[in-house]
Amino acid sequence: MADQAFVTLATNDNYSKGAMVLGKSLRNHKTSRKLVALIGPHVTEPAREVLRKIYDEVRLVDVLDSGDTAHLALMKRPDLGVTFTKLHCWTLTHYSKCVFMDADTLALANVDELFDREELSAAPDPGWPDCFNSGVFVFRPSNETYGKLIQRCTENGSFDGGDQGVLNSFFSNWATQDIAKHLPFIYNLSSIAIYSYLPAFKQYGGDAKVVHFLGKMKPWNYSYDAKSRTVKGDSQDQSTLHPSYLLQWWDIYSSVVLPLMKEHYGNQPF
């Protein structure tokens, strides 16, 4: 399956940490597919080195920014304009099919079966469930599609200022056309869903395959005590309700990623 790949994106060193853990989690679960990281020019050289250790391909792309502060303000996420950069994934035409995964996702199991699905397959967004969440999706690289997507961004912008708005407008029949394009929610389990319907999480959460640390507070924003194996963060933050996923992230980060980073960053802080 050399012509199929998991793809992620990191425009800076913080999201690169996420990409490193994600890549490692896919390897741990013995994926048979290639791993590709798209990076922006601000990712520093040592971070690129580490990414190259984990990913088969690390590709530099230019940063696309919606610049749409008005819509982004509605979500209180002024930082998400750069997620337009994600659209570059359609240019990976040396692959026939790919699965995009946000850098803030973590594979809890082998998820190679996602490649059985067609473009555009994705899981529902818990905020507005007739939209798909663009943190995990199956797509077919194509310069034609890429061109159309960029054209749409230029002409219509994005209703949320980020990639999810554009992608939902473009693949606008996702909600109504084909159930096979609805990935089960356990392939993109947003941490937010855990506390918004706790009984459902207790019922179905055990089958989770990919967890998505959606929202402002990312795993790398917490601090970790390696000795006691505990994660500390803003105690107001609801994510404290899902400590086990966060611990799994930190487990990979501290045991595999951190040693690689120490090696490549040397005395530089990270």
Add this chain to the structure above:
Amino acid sequence: MADQAFVTLATNDNYSKGAMVLGKSLRNHKTSRKLVALIGPHVTEPAREVLRKIYDEVRLVDVLDSGDTAHLALMKRPDLGVTFTKLHCWTLTHYSKCVFMDADTLALANVDELFDREELSAAPDPGWPDCFNSGVFVFRPSNETYGKLIQRCTENGSFDGGDQGVLNSFFSNWATQDIAKHLPFIYNLSSIAIYSYLPAFKQYGGDAKVVHFLGKMKPWNYSYDAKSRTVKGDSQDQSTLHPSYLLQWWDIYSSVVLPLMKEHYGNQPF
């Protein structure tokens, strides 16, 4: 279409107010279907009188309670055990097809097209979007199905302590089997979705057909100033973000329902 009906449920006078407004909203939008209200024994006589003015059929059912305080506590909704009573709707076998609507829903348009759908059609729940929300669903009355549902309740209980848990376990392939059974989210627009993904609400909310005042705070818990046409409530409550739906509810309540109630309750408080 005399053999098709909208069905709701009220086990007490408060939810009856909701049922009255819902029934009126369906009539205002000129539904061609029958209207049925299932009521519990605690609904007082004057409330029954008012319901009879609005509904074609007001049917007394006994209250079924899950008694499952443990699961209900997970949702902080100890009151929802009685929603098992909803299952009685399957006994309405003098209708060939029905649409159940929670008493806390409001029709914003004619929604008779829902009868084109098959059992069990429902919209995704924003909390866990591979579950359907049981506030609006299409079903076929059947004593056989009713029997199986009750059996399931007795044997397995409900993963959330309420009707939604049982119904999702029973119609367990809803998420994966047939896209036609996924009602568009605008047929069960939970007020909670408005603030959880505001840009999507701004993009798609204008097409809303049914709003669902899901959660603890119901329209009848607010207070209304008829002169200034403003609604007052717990200012901490997020529902203050969707004042226009709340105003539409109160508009019907104060202009149509309240006069009927005054007539039938006389000097009794309500």
